[in-house]
Amino acid sequence: MSKPADTLPARLSSLPEPADEQTHTDAEFLKALGARVRELRERRGMTRKLVAREAQVSERHLAHLETGDGNVSIVLLRHIAQALGVSLVELLTSEVEDSVERRLIRRFLERLPQHRLEEVIxxxxxxxxxxxxxxxxxxxxxxxxxxxxSTLGAMLAAELGVPFIELDKVIVSDTGMPISEIFSLYGQAGYRRIEKQTLERVMRDHTEGVISVGGGIVARPDTYDFLLSSCFTVWVKAQPEEHMARVIAQGDMRPMAGNDEAMEDLRRILEAREPLYSRADHTIDTSGETVDMSFSRLKQLVTS
Ligand SMILES: Nc1ncnc2c1ncn2[C@@H]1O[C@H](COP(=O)(O)OP(=O)(O)OP(=O)(O)O)[C@@H](O)[C@H]1O
Ligand SMILES: O=C(O)C1=C[C@@H](O)[C@@H](O)[C@H](O)C1
Ligand SMILES: [Mg+2]
Incomplete structure (x- = not known):
């Protein structure tokens, strides 16, 4: 049997009834939500009229929400979040719960134009x-x-006593097809898809090693970003004429076979990829160097 209220200890009898307490908490929540909407709107320099128009709510409704007097539907709240350029979760998360660092980072990102965000990521x-x-x-x-x-990579792996992995060769062995056949069957997009999966697997399987990747890996930004963020990357560079001379000296007569058109292609590809290859941690220019000279520079770079 429950005790009458007047016999309850003073500490308990002074507490609000559960229902009152709930109403109080709800009111607090709506007030905090309103303040957050207003703060985000003002931070973006948007008038209430503009947000109301973009969110397709009446200005009066928005004013009520901002003062904590309106209890909007979840759908309207979503429209308001979209108009303010934030997610629903962000709108509902009180900044008070965030650390100063998180708030600073968020504000910094909010000020950055969309096209710089990829670089930040x-x-x-x-x-x-x-x-x-x-x-x-x-x-x-x-x-x-x-x-x-391949030449420098094999030497470096032997020197460091770690495995040497040639991504193109892993793909050839996994698929049982030469690269040219994969390209003609699945196209460049198909090859890049396989390359991405293979790279992810190699990264999972090897916490250390030297990896040589195909020159075209830069074509798919997500694969390339993954490579750059998972490995210490070195762009092994040479003059176009030297690339051509070395490939021919190896007896590799694939598309590059010594003619002006192939040379022009090579120059063009190198130029187009230069900004991408330059994103590597380091570059070594091997032009006019012997293998030993380039290797000792690479070794120093990696071990310093
Ligand atoms: N300074 C140098 N550094 C590296 N290789 C050199 C150098 N000078 C000459 N070479 C020769 O250039 C060739 C480079 O071929 P390698 O197969 O290593 O290139 P790769 O980058 O792996 O090419 P691919 O993308 O076709 O696999 C080798 O025959 C090597 O002996
Ligand atoms: O440079 C390139 O575009 C390529 C290089 C090879 O290693 C392969 O990745 C493929 O043949 C494409
Ligand atoms: Mg190679």
């Missing part, structure tokens, strides 16, 4: 996606054909 992934020490244990060599990735 890349840098965050590269610098914080993996522990820097872990990332440096996997060295990836990239660059055009004939750059010296």
């Amino acid at each position: 890349f840098r965050l992934m590269r610098d914080f996606g993996h522990d820097e020490a872990v990332r440096r244990k996997r060295v990836a060599l990239l660059g055009l054909r004939g750059a010296g990735k």
